[in-house]
Amino acid sequence: MNPLKRLASQTAIYGVSSVLGRFLNYLLVPLLTYTFAPAQYGVVAEFYAYMGFLAVLLTFGLETGYFRFRAGGEQAPAVVYATALRVMLVANLAFLLGAWLLRQPAADLLRHPLHPEYIWWCAAILAFDSIGAIAFARLRAENRAVRFALIKVLEIALNVGLNLFFILGLKAAFETDPGSVPGRLWDPAIGIGYVFIANLAASLLKLLMLAPQFRGGLAGFDSALLRRLIRYSLPMVIIGLAGIVNEMLDRAALKYLLPYDDTTNMAQLGIYSACYKLSILMTLFIQAFRYAGEPFFFAYARHEDARRVYAIVLNWFVICCVFLFLLVTLFLDVFQYFVGAAYREGLTVVPVLLFANLLLGIYVNLSIWYKLTDRTLLGAAVSLIGAAITVGVLLTLIPRYGYAGAAWAHLACYSAMVVISYLLGRRYYPVPYDLKRVFGYLALGLGLYGASRVLVDALGFPPALVGLALMVLFFALVFAVDGRALIRRRGT
Numbered sequence: 001m002n003p004l005k006r007l008a009s010q011t012a013i014y015g016v017s018s019v020l021g022r023f024l025n026y027l028l029v030p031l032l033t034y035t036f037a038p039a040q041y042g043v044v045a046e047f048y049a050y051m052g053f054l055a056v057l058l059t060f061g062l063e064t065g066y067f068r069f070r071a072g073g074e075q076a077p078a079v080v081y082a083t084a085l086r087v088m089l090v091a092n093l094a095f096l097l098g099a100w101l102l103r104q105p106a107a108d109l110l111r112h113p114l115h116p117e118y119i120w121w122c123a124a125i126l127a128f129d130s131i132g133a134i135a136f137a138r139l140r141a142e143n144r145a146v147r148f149a150l151i152k153v154l155e156i157a158l159n160v161g162l163n164l165f166f167i168l169g170l171k172a173a174f175e176t177d178p179g180s181v182p183g184r185l186w187d188p189a190i191g192i193g194y195v196f197i198a199n200l201a202a203s204l205l206k207l208l209m210l211a212p213q214f215r216g217g218l219a220g221f222d223s224a225l226l227r228r229l230i231r232y233s234l235p236m237v238i239i240g241l242a243g244i245v246n247e248m249l250d251r252a253a254l255k256y257l258l259p260y261d262d263t264t265n266m267a268q269l270g271i272y273s274a275c276y277k278l279s280i281l282m283t284l285f286i287q288a289f290r291y292a293g294e295p296f297f298f299a300y301a302r303h304e305d306a307r308r309v310y311a312i313v314l315n316w317f318v319i320c321c322v323f324l325f326l327l328v329t330l331f332l333d334v335f336q337y338f339v340g341a342a343y344r345e346g347l348t349v350v351p352v353l354l355f356a357n358l359l360l361g362i363y364v365n366l367s368i369w370y371k372l373t374d375r376t377l378l379g380a381a382v383s384l385i386g387a388a389i390t391v392g393v394l395l396t397l398i399p400r401y402g403y404a405g406a407a408w409a410h411l412a413c414y415s416a417m418v419v420i421s422y423l424l425g426r427r428y429y430p431v432p433y434d435l436k437r438v439f440g441y442l443a444l445g446l447g448l449y450g451a452s453r454v455l456v457d458a459l460g461f462p463p464a465l466v467g468l469a470l471m472v473l474f475f476a477l478v479f480a481v482d483g484r485a486l487i488r489r490r491g492t
Helices: 003-026 028-035 038-059 062-072 077-101 103-109 116-141 145-176 181-185 191-209 223-257 262-300 306-330 332-338 341-366 368-372 376-401 403-428 435-458 463-491
Strands: none
Touching (some): 028 038, 028 191, 028 332, 038 077, 038 116, 038 191, 062 077, 062 223, 062 262, 103 116, 116 145, 116 191, 145 181, 223 376, 262 332, 262 341, 262 368, 306 341, 332 463, 341 368, 341 403, 368 376, 435 463
8 A cells, every 4th residue: 555545544543443432532521611610620630740741751752662673674563562561460459559649748748638548549540551552552553443442432421421420410419309319329528539530430441452562462471572672762751751741741830820819720721721722623633643654654664765755744833733723713713612611711722722832743844864764862851951941941930921922932942953853854854855845834823814814803703704714715725726636646
């Protein structure tokens, strides 16, 4: 199969599962924001931010390391897998034990002394997900996208189903008749904690469904390979941690950097986190591309036309991302109903966050240079620079501008990382990217968004009509520049 078609088909399968699964999962956002106050929703956002950091530590970058050494042909794929899996099992079981023993001190430290169970539940979710990550990597490497997608969707479906059961079933019954059987099953002291219980049950189901991928996975351990695997993968932990700093530190830091009382700070965190979810479409596409793109880039690297193909991939990736940016920003008056009315004051940050995530997607494409040349330490340096920018902007802007400063921190960070990664890529693994097209499409997206603000806000045109007209214009320009050439290539 044509490599671009294969990448597109794999991305489509991962994308459909991600879109369907995450769509189900993100149905929780309106459910929770219409049910709970911003300060309560802020607890969920806070803990998931912490979990983002720990998830990177507990996977040790071994997913990328597994792809690298499996594709390298120096060891049998089964040996590479067994070696990585043993590390994951030992480390995560030790983490789970530590979390159980230290749950109360950790809860005290995080200012949630009445809920040490949150610590234990979140730790179990992390351990189950981290152990499952290497099994998912095996599915990706074996091009078993359909099974990957099925497990992901079932996991998320159970998570959403349990949340609906807890909140629309038990909580509603408790509020209507506390003495009823379902009403007695709802514990108000747990409250928002039912979100963690649902996630924990779904993560356990996922691990059980991945059992066939664990069968025989402990045979063939190689200690020499382990040292090489760890040496390659540990810089990926630094990269991952820096990436989480860039992606999630804002939600972990808002509680501490905003200049209000704790209750108000948690409410502001809840508002920002809910509006952040409106960048879901961009995030989903980037995630689907990552799932398909990482094994594709490694597998295709030995072909003579690899660099030309990578350039074409970036071009069409940017086109898709600009489309998603416009879809949300031009029709934000519709997307706003995704969150409860108490959260909509934060909608002004959505365009900034969308464009920041678009730049993150470009960085994902550009970062192949350090993965394919084994310069993961340099890749880590780029991520650390981005993390330093994030921290600096957060410390500077949040106390003065609130959560809007957090959104601009994302944009500043990813802009710098794109520039630095491109320059380093030109030196170590030059790819003939078409910068005129890439920048042209970025400018087009910003220009159409700016035009919509003028037409709607200043001139009073109907938002839906303006959005539709500008989307048609975008498609027409894309077809004129790249569409006809693509059709000609498919016809040859």
